[in-house]
Amino acid sequence: MRLSHSLIPTLKEIPAEAEALSHRLMLRAGLIRQLTAGAYTYLPMCKRALQKIECIVREEMDAIGSQELYFPAIQPAELWDETGRRKVMEEILFQFKDHKGREMLLAPTHEEDIGELARAYIHSYRDLPQQWYQIQIKFRDELRPRSGLIRTRQFTMKDAYSLSTTWEDLDAWYEKNREAYKNIFSRAGLTTFIVGAHSGAMGGTGSEEFMLACDAGEDSIVICDSCGYQSNLEVAKSRISHHEALDVPPEEVHTPDSRTIEEVAGFLKVGESETMKSVVYTLVDGEKPLLVLIRGDLDVSEAKMEVALKGEEYRPAHPEEIKEMSGAEPGFIGPVGLKRDDVRIIIDESITDGVPFVGGANKDHYHIRNLTKGRDFDGEVVDLRQAKPGEKCSHCDGELRVERAIELGHIFKLGTKYSDSMGCMFLDENNVEKPIIMGCYGIGIERIMVGAIEEHADENGIVWPMSIAPYQVTILPLDARNKELWDTAEKIYEKCWEAGIEALLDDRDQSPGFKFKDADLLGIPIQLILGKRSHESGKVEVKVRKTGERSDVPIDVLLEDPQQALSGLFPQP
């Protein structure tokens, strides 16, 4: 590509809307242009990088025996009514009617299609196992798109689905995909963490995420440097120290207007860790109250809550419901003296037997000192606590640290959730009908690109890993009036393409400084610089973008066999 006639609109100034590093660089390097919130035009440089990424993903998927197919993005809404997910995912669905008035939607994901396809074609254990995948656009009307391509309303996903007859076979596919993912990310030049994750509404029996540490990420991961434990913060385990058990009688105290933990602890002059937080929810099924108890200085992880409730739906209780359940306003709730006797109580492990805490009295403006679990109240004990940096690792004596991270991929053991709801059955060798056991494996294509920019960029701009670079080489003839030098540049450019090297030629009439700055910003791995001096001595200067290293290569050597002349700078086949 010749830069003189290219759509690579680089910017000297940083557009005001961009904060994330990758977002700023993508705008400055002319990769993307925003059309509306969460929807970007992918300009040529961006499109090329994405295509490279897709190729890598495709190769690795094919290598594990996964078959590529392609589902429609437009879907009949009934398909989504079948699994109930039209309702569940309502907020993020783009819905519309076709010209006949039929209700349609743009697919935010494709499990329904997999189910529909599997039940149509898979009938026997002889058909299994199989894995299907696609690289497809997804539409999600995100509540808040953000940070350039990190969270958008339409994006490209590679989603794969394994179909197995047994749980052991699911494990095998899960492992194969896990390995393929490692290959994909390392080939794309990314350093990823594999962390235990929350399966969320996807259901299933286990899941892991592939994360890239970066400030612009939306997730937090917990890392223990001494034993290597890694987890998504929302499900991370940690150890905390507990206060001593004491046998002191409960005592009601007047705590006027002290509602929050901070106010209560301050009023009674005790530490927040000596108080107990009571959070009230309503279980949607049956509208029953749920009381969650946790130490005052700690927070509940919603993800752990979902796990504890095994997917049972819940919502924060309304103030009237709280009043009705406890007899007191929010702020004075506790486990003792509740109005209703059908309150389900779940207790975080931070509330240990025998340790006295200050908790709500279920009476306005009163709390109770020395509430003690096992003596005054009890309930199901589960781990609900969100880990914090500085806490002890649950596996060793190390200290946990927390880093921001971006989720690049997620692998799930789905199990039979969709097979059950959509009737995806097969007959086994004993003529017994069984549900297909599924796995599901996703990768955000754009996020690989964003991750590569985030991980490798320096103060001068993007630094593409060779494997996903839009072009491998950029040629910079510095003196537009020097006809001979210009011709050499043209020849090198032609030769590169003949040799299978994707080259960019900066044939614009610009100053050397301008070309250098632009080349660095664009981040093409190799720069071939043709200046007057080196040209006169028959040489081209080769600059490696990543390291800044420079070396000279004779022009005739380069023209003879560019691949050979630049070998060492290209990844080995």
Next chain:
RNA sequence: CGGGGAGUGGCGCAGUCCGGUUAGCGCGCCUGCUUUGGGAGCAGGAGGCCGAGAGUUCGAAUCUCUCCUCCCCGACCA
């Protein structure tokens, strides 16, 4: 959805509080001349219904109301 911020040529901004010639600056763009190893210089030029609508006024980018859009934090996020 809660909180905060912003909409003025392609990009970055000033002007708005306190209404008043022709809306200004830098970058980019066009023409010419000079320049050519880290975003060149000079000269000339093109490009704007100041987010939309309604109102107040002799007069609105500026004041009032309504709406729309975008960004950031949070909530949410198979």
